[in-house]
Amino acid sequence: MPTTLADELRRHLREPFPDSVVKGRDYGEVDAVMIDADIFGWASRAGSLTESDRAGLRHAGDELGRSLDAFPENARPYYERLIRIARMAVAV
Numbered sequence: 001m002p003t004t005l006a007d008e009l010r011r012h013l014r015e016p017f018p019d020s021v022v023k024g025r026d027y028g029e030v031d032a033v034m035i036d037a038d039i040f041g042w043a044s045r046a047g048s049l050t051e052s053d054r055a056g057l058r059h060a061g062d063e064l065g066r067s068l069d070a071f072p073e074n075a076r077p078y079y080e081r082l083i084r085i086a087r088m089a090v091a092v
Contacts, residue, residue, distance in 0.1 A: 004088075005043065005046060005085065005088040005089055005092065008081060008084055008085050008088060009040070009043060009044065009085065011081065012040065012078075012081055012082070012085060015078060015081070017033075017036075017078070018071075018072070018074065018075035018078050020072035020074055020075050021071065021072060021075045021078075027067050027070040027071045028063075028066060028067025028068070028069070028070035028071075029063045029064075029066060029067045030060075030063050030064055030067045032071070035060060035063070035064050035079075035082070036079075036082060038056075038057075038060050039057065039060050039061065039064070039082045039085055039086045039089075040082070040085070042056065042057040042060070042086075042089060043057070043085045043086065043088070043089035046088075046089040046092040047092055049089070049092075054090055057086055057089055057090055058086070058090050060086060061082075061083050061086030061087055061090070064079060064082060064083055064086070065083050068080065068083070
């Protein structure tokens with residue numbers, strides 16, 4: 001069954017922040033907490049994003065994608081969902 005952006009956002013809200021991730025630490029190109037907040041914030045407004053917002057969201061998703069291997073392995077599914085959310089929100 002295909003999931004919607006709203007489904008992914010709800011799942012993300014229910015998921016606890018990974019214990020293995022150090023808050024305030026950079027992983028690859030991103031700050032672990034800020035990338036979460038940025039992507040979720042933009043995606044929550046997906047239907048009303050400006051082109052500049054879309055570019056920022058696309059860039060954030062790309063940075064996170066390039067940084068995924070720097071995260072602890074057990075935290076990657078949490079951040080993989082954020083990448084899906086970013087891609088889905090840009091496509092709205």
